[in-house]
Amino acid sequence: MAVKQFGDGLATAAQLTSEVMESYEQLDISKGKYVGLVLLPAVFVFLGSVVGLVALPLPFAARVPIPMFGGLVLFAAVIYPKIYLSSLETKIDNQLHLVMTHMTVLSTTNIDRMEVFRTLAQEEEYGVAAEEIGRVVHLVDTWNQSLDDACRRRAQEVPSDAMADFFDRLGYTMGAGQSLEEFLVSEQDVMLAQYETRYESALSNLEVMKDLYMSMILSMTFALVFAVVLPILTGNDPTATVAAVIVLFVFVQLGFYAMIRATSPYDPIWYHPDERAPGDVKLWGSLIGGGGLTFVLIGITAAGMFGYGPGLPGLLFFLDDVRLPLYLAVPISPLIITGVVLRQEEQAITARDGEFPSFVRALGATESAKQSTTTDVLTTLRDKNFGELSEAIERLYRRLNMRISTEGAWRAFTRDTRSYLIQKFSEMYLVGRRMGGDPKMLGELISKNMNAVNQLREQRRQAAMTFIGLLYGITAAATFAFFIGLEIVAILADLTSDFGLDQMDIGQIVYPGAYDIPLIEYLLLTVVLFNAALSSQMIRRIDGGNPANGYIHFVLLTWLGAGTAIATRTLVNAILSI
Incomplete structure (x- = not known):
């Protein structure tokens, strides 16, 4: 069994290597230019990152992400041609059902079949799919090939397997004498079945991504908690360690956002016309109002922090103690106005x-x-x-x-x-x-x-709802873990200071003096804010809605993190102080 799995792994790696090498042949520039302009600079970046791992005067934990970044740059440069072709295939597949429906509609009219192809080739909204149809038209008009020969020839080079199969069958069918209308009408059920299969496959991949995302984020949460707690026993610089783990946390979330963006089916809900549309005043008013109030609150908060006014305590005068997380959550709260208005419009659409x-x-x-x-x-x-x-x-x-x-x-x-x-x-x-x-x-x-x-969109909405629940749960759990560790460290530091333990032999075991608790709290709150921003955009990518609609989740996730942070520190302090 182990030998078989090893052999399968080698076969998969060999196939992937072959596909990457073949993709270099299909780039818009020569292989020599790509090597000189992209691969060599990426190699130098990787070598420089390795040198930085050895030479930079930073703690080892802070130096570890540097070669990881360099390796990521080199890896991306090597496989970029394959990624580029895959992106072209995705763009074609995303539009293929609309292209085929449009082609079927045109074929039922009284125009020539070449006019059908010429009309679709001019549809800029179809992007790469329209360009491929334009190449078929070019073969017919410039090289005097028949339409069926042009379709079969282009089928050998088109990046999308689905479109290649369509061109191939279309070419052979028309060559056999069947009309374009008969072929396309009979293909509708096949096209819809293929589209549904691709759409549902993308949703299934999102389910896998959801489980993988939860595992990785929980792992990074434990790593960040250890980075907060362990320096009190080791004496390392906790700020540098926490910052290094936060960088890794950010990279992991950005990586998952990129994968979710690539995996989610392309199915936009909104149409954005060039002309003015009804409701524009309401939508723009909510955006300007929510954004304007946010900037005003940020200005008031910042002015108060620098001693130029009452600041946030003046706005929250009814609170005896304005905790630090509120400085994060309160200023961005007006953005929920924009989110609510756009959500209502999206539901109407x-x-x-x-x-x-x-x-x-x-x-x-x-x-x-x-x-x-x-x-x-x-x-x-x-x-x-x-x-x-x-x-x-x-x-x-x-x-x-x-x-x-x-x-x-x-x-x-x-x-x-x-x-x-x-x-x-x-x-x-x-x-x-x-x-x-x-x-x-x-x-x-x-x-x-x-x-x-x-019907497919309804399945997508269900997938989005489960992902939303996951993100809110992870946000609450991760924030609780962050701040329970921070509060334990803060209490230990206070106890050490109160009893003068840092002057005794126990000071060689516990190192509370290395901690800058307010700075570490700032860093942890930065993670909360970044997580809220990226999670809200993940939700928008999954459900296909307007990005501004994500302001609702951005504000709610930030408040959830801030509230959890305040409640955790208060609860732990009350329990340990008994």
Whole structure:
């Protein structure tokens, strides 16, 4: 068994090495330039970090992270080409379901199949996927290849396996004489199944990341507690030791944030139009108000700390003792105003997304049955209750009834909804209708795709809720561990000072004089603040919401850490002082 596992490990390492070497061939620059501009500087950084480990006049615990940083730089430089290609594959896979849906919509219209590819190649929102389609168009227009030959040729070089498989099957199918529309309509179920598989796989990876994150953070918590407590027995500089462990703590959290960012499925909720949208005043007002009040409180707190006013004790006059953690939590509290307003808007967007499939399916079926315009259909359809979407539908009807251009009316409709998916699918429906597509088929196609995405989003929200509970639990547990160690050390230092033990032989066993308790408390509170900031952005990455919506969790996690710190020190001091 051990031999087999060793052999499997060697095979995996060999395969990874081969993939990394192959990725160097697909870079936009030559291998020689990459070695000279990236690899050699990374080697020098690593060698310099090794020299720093030996030569710098710092405690050993503080020097350990230096070569780790240098090794990380070198490792990143070596595998960057593989990471780059993987990022391209991820970007393509994230947009592929929208690209294929858009392509299917265009194929049902009266335009030539090459025009379908040319139209998609010009869609900048599809990013790398649009560039790959543009390369197929380039092979046809510049090198006079047939579309099926161009698809098969590009399938051999595209970074995404899913898109390569799609191009390959599309090329052989069209070469056999099947029309583009027939192929794409039949591919819808396959495409949705693949998209659901990738989405659910990403959510499963997040579950694994959650367990790994909990293990690593708890390990770093124990390390930080030991860094606080052990110097009282060893006589080492506790401030330098704590600072070194905090640096490792920060690196671990940044690493997990990067992995969560790479693992989370790309499925944005918000649509950010270039034009002004309804509700902008409310959103910007909450951002300016919350941010402005935060800066005012930070200024008042800082002025008081430097003796230029009452400071935070003046604001919290009803408290007899303003503890240090409150200096961290109170100034950032107004940011919760921004978070609450954006959260309400995000919930409204989610509700509109849930109603849109029913609306577009009813719109397409009615247009097809009555053989009438969208305006005539909306005359009766707007009376139906579509929840949060009803107001936007009413505005769409009024704009169309006022003879505003159809494109302008639908563009304003997507601004009203602020939904990324509604914007994309509304554009597809509009283009399909303008080019002669069957409205019933368009409505059913778009409704089916958006229902599938909404179901996946519900699973994503459940995953986000469990991760939120984990982060709040870890924050409370870690802060409790930090400050129980700090309070024990502070009490031991006070006892040593009160009884004059530092003048006796026991002073060779206990070293309380090395501690600067307020400075260490500042450092621990910095960890609490950093953890709150990064955890709030992890939550936003997992649920796909607006980053500013994370202000709620940022404020709540900071208050949770500050409250736990105050309660822990108070409780431990009361127990040990009995």
